[in-house]
Amino acid sequence: MEAAPSTAAVPNLDKIDFSKLQNGSDIRGVAVAGVEGEPISLTEPVSEAIGAAFAAWLVEKKKADGSQRLRISVGHDSRISAKKLEDAISRGIASAGLDVVQYGLASTPAMFNSTITEDDSFLCPSDGSIMITASHLPYNRNGFKFFTNSGGLGKPDIKNILERAADIYDKFTVEGLTSSKEKVLTSVKRVDYMSVYTSDLVKAVRKAAGNIEKPLEGFHIVVDAGNGAGGFFAAKVLEPLGAVTTGSQFLEPDGMFPNHIPNPEDKTAMKAITQAVLDNKADLGIIFDTDVDRSAAVDSTGLEFNRNRLIALMSAIVLEEHPGTTIVTDSVTSDGLTTFIEKKLGGKHHRFKRGYKNVIDEAIRLNSVGEESHLAIETSGHGALKENHWLDDGAYLMVKILNKLASARASGQVGGSKVLTSLLEGLEEPGFSVELRLKINQSHPDLKGGSFRDYGEAVLKHLENYIDSDPKLKKAPVNYEGVRVSGYGGWFLLRLSLHDPVLPLNIEAPSNNDAVSLGNIVLAAVKEFPALDTSALDKFVQAS
Numbered sequence: 272m273e274a275a276p277s278t279a280a281v282p283n284l285d286k287i288d289f290s291k292l293q294n295g296s297d298i299r300g301v302a303v304a305g306v307e308g309e310p311i312s313l314t315e316p317v318s319e320a321i322g323a324a325f326a327a328w329l330v331e332k333k334k335a336d337g338s339q340r341l342r343i344s345v346g347h348d349s350r351i352s353a354k355k356l357e358d359a360i361s362r363g364i365a366s367a368g369l370d371v372v373q374y375g376l377a378s379t380p381a382m383f384n385s386t387i388t389e390d391d392s393f394l395c396p397s398d399g400s401i402m403i404t405a406s407h408l409p410y411n412r413n414g415f416k417f418f419t420n421s422g423g424l425g426k427p428d429i430k431n432i433l434e435r436a437a438d439i440y441d442k443f444t445v446e447g448l449t450s451s452k453e454k455v456l457t458s459v460k461r462v463d464y465m466s467v468y469t470s471d472l473v474k475a476v477r478k479a480a481g482n483i484e485k486p487l488e489g490f491h492i493v494v495d496a497g498n499g500a501g502g503f504f505a506a507k508v509l510e511p512l513g514a515v516t517t518g519s520q521f522l523e524p525d526g527m528f529p530n531h532i533p534n535p536e537d538k539t540a541m542k543a544i545t546q547a548v549l550d551n552k553a554d555l556g557i558i559f560d561t562d563v564d565r566s567a568a569v570d571s572t573g574l575e576f577n578r579n580r581l582i583a584l585m586s587a588i589v590l591e592e593h594p595g596t597t598i599v600t601d602s603v604t605s606d607g608l609t610t611f612i613e614k615k616l617g618g619k620h621h622r623f624k625r626g627y628k629n630v631i632d633e634a635i636r637l638n639s640v641g642e643e644s645h646l647a648i649e650t651s652g653h654g655a656l657k658e659n660h661w662l663d664d665g666a667y668l669m670v671k672i673l674n675k676l677a678s679a680r681a682s683g684q685v686g687g688s689k690v691l692t693s694l695l696e697g698l699e700e701p702g703f704s705v706e707l708r709l710k711i712n713q714s715h716p717d718l719k720g721g722s723f724r725d726y727g728e729a730v731l732k733h734l735e736n737y738i739d740s741d742p743k744l745k746k747a748p749v750n751y752e753g754v755r756v757s758g759y760g761g762w763f764l765l766r767l768s769l770h771d772p773v774l775p776l777n778i779e780a781p782s783n784n785d786a787v788s789l790g791n792i793v794l795a796a797v798k799e800f801p802a803l804d805t806s807a808l809d810k811f812v813q814a815s
């Protein structure tokens with residue numbers, strides 16, 4: 272009988288521009304075929320090269336000599352390409368001579384945590400760690416985030432790793448890859464690290480409650496994991512603490528995300544958890560993004576604690592513990608939030624740039640120059656505390672909120688999540704707010720061969736001059752990104768997107784009419800830039 276033909280796919284070694292895989296301080300690409308116009312860029316060989324490149328970067332960083340065998344932990348969220356990429360990146364690491372420990376389904380913050388956990392039986396600490404995730408992006412995408420015990424890698428490190436990966440990839444051959452596939456994976460170990468991480472969260476709440484075993488007894492809390500990686504929070508964190516979690520939803524990992532996008536910034540997702548709270552008459556709802564570095568909550572009446580409200584809530588909690596401290600946020604926060612932090616809570620609001628890494632790095636910088644800061648948080652739901660190694664950890668944010676519930680109960684207060692809602696008293700909310708994203712058409716002749724960034728900067732410069740000529744408008748005196756202007760009782764901010772050829776425009780105002788007036792100012796100012804697609808803004812001002 273003839274041998275059956277090998278079913279193993281021949282590795283695809285098509286040319287790839289590795290620099291295009293960089294997305295700020297992450298690597299992101301297309302990992303699943305089938306979406307028109309989105310060819311696969313994160314193939315198995317590309318992932319293998321990235322694994323080998325991170326290993327080489329780590330050896331240099333840790334100045335490891337041959338006597339020290341470094342260890343890298345690898346975990347993933349619920350995406351359908353997760354296992355394939357986990358194995359490919361593991362092969363790259365192992366072929367570079369480092370140990371690989373696979374965690375399977377994990378969260379981004381847990382992966383960082385594995386670099387600081389001291390526990391031999393779980394093969395910790397790991398010297399480096401990789402999370403395979405593309406956060407809330409569609410099912411066909413995937414990507415990598417990298418950590419050492421100093422935190423998440425920054426943009427220059429990612430650039431360096433991608434340059435190394437491109438060189439490694441150039442030397443790959445089909446035969447070499449096929450044999451590495453057969454050999455290397457036998458040296459990979461697996462551990463259930465999530466059990467360590469979740470028991471640390473449980474311990475943190477028990478400790479804050481004065482070492483009570485079940486400090487959340489009597490609370491009904493529902494979790495919505497959006498079929499991402501956060502389903503563990505119900506059974507592994509809330510239940511051991513005594514909370515009832517019936518009515519929790521979408522806890523099972525499903526990389527097609529059949530119910531809603533796991534994203535606390537998404538309106539449908541927030542509606543889903545709000546409905547679950549109301550239907551179950553729960554005290555609190557908790558929602559995570561796919562890889563659990565972001566979160567939001569909902570009180571028993573259905574009030575959403577996300578965006579500015581989540582920042583206000585976390586600021587209230589942190590400022591009780593650290594009076595006067597500086598709260599660092601992204602740039603699209605409301606004026607009402609600044610007033611709340613400074614006048615009601617007695618803290619300082621440092622409104623910085625968009626981007627979780629920017630916000631966290633700024634808080635670290637402030638501390639290094641003598642300005643105390645304990646919280647860095649974005650409206651996107653990324654939030655990091657000094658006490659938690661400046662790690663943006665959606666689960667830890669929720670732990671801080673749970674501590675508040677637990678201590679209210681311990682001191683005899685009843686009333687579900689009222690203790691949280693009452694912390695927001697005095698927060699002024701805008702009557703109307705909107706975010707419109709204006710695209711820069713990169714193939715438009717008006718770019719004159721220049722980059723979309725230069726074009727966007729020119730738009731912003733022009734807008735700034737335009738504003739100066741109108742006495743009714745006032746530029747924000749301190750501003751770190753784009754052009755932020757007050758007028759008509761509200762404000763707008765036009766800035767360059769962190770990643771895309773887009774100028775996002777945020778407007779907040781007392782009414783829809785005032786928001787339209789602000790929108791019209793931006794429209795008038797940018798009309799000389801034909802490569803800027805203002806259709807979203809046109810539609811907004813016309814509809815009103």
Ligand SMILES: O=P(O)(O)OC[C@H]1O[C@H](O)[C@H](O)[C@@H](O)[C@@H]1O
Pocket residue numbers: 625626627628649651653767768769770771775
């Ligand atoms: O600048 P934008 O296109 O609005 O994107 C900004 C966002 O990009 C990513 O999603 C980052 O993880 C966020 O921290 C950041 O806020």
